[in-house]
Amino acid sequence: MLAGCSGDLSTLDPAGPASSAVAQLWxxxxxxxxxxxxxxxxxxxxxxxxxxxxxxxxSRWIIGGGIIMPIPVLTALLGVAFLQGEALFGARADAPADVIRVQASMWNWDIRYGPENTGPGSRNILHIPAGQTVEIVVSSTDVIHSFWVPRLAGKIDAIPGHETRIRLKADKAGTFGGICAEYCGNGHSAMTFSVIAHEPEEYRRVIETLPDAQGST
Structure with missing residues (x-):
């Protein structure tokens, strides 16, 4: 059981403010x-x-023990859930330093940097600046997938014909695992990606060296 508290895909080993909110709530x-x-x-x-x-x-056991006794604990938990939920969904996050578009398909993640999906691209490797908030715009070309980087944030669906948004922030440079969290067919288990958080100066240099067309890097 303790092995689930750490590792590349553990929500209990947070590396960013949104994932910290998830871990604290847990x-x-x-x-x-x-x-x-x-x-x-x-x-x-x-x-x-x-x-x-x-x-x-x-009847007294039911009313006293089953209704009255849990109310204070459940009320406190509900209040904490609302407060942590705001942090999870980025209500208190900084303005994004960059906008990155991620398009899911069977069984890859195509990533584009720059406004309106016109910048350089990568496949299955998402580059972000460490210590800065980035907004991820997620969509899909076929079925519903789900974008999830457990150590950085919660998950959000990738829906055909629709864009969803989530904000990521890594506290420090490093590599973090990402997965599709929505069953999407026979290749679902292999639909993974990596998030590499670079120091800001290194991030800009890496983005500038990426190819203009979508492909592996």
């Missing part, structure tokens, strides 16, 4: 569920070993 939800579990177990053992509670009507 830990808070785990703690909240543990509190509820402990409270329920406590009531269970009290009912087993306390003679005074043995005569409490079932």
């Amino acid at each position: 830990w808070i939800m785990l703690f909240g569920s543990a509190v509820l579990f402990a409270l329920v177990l406590g009531l269970f053992f009290l009912s087993l070993f306390s003679r005074r509670l043995a005569h409490v009507p079932a």
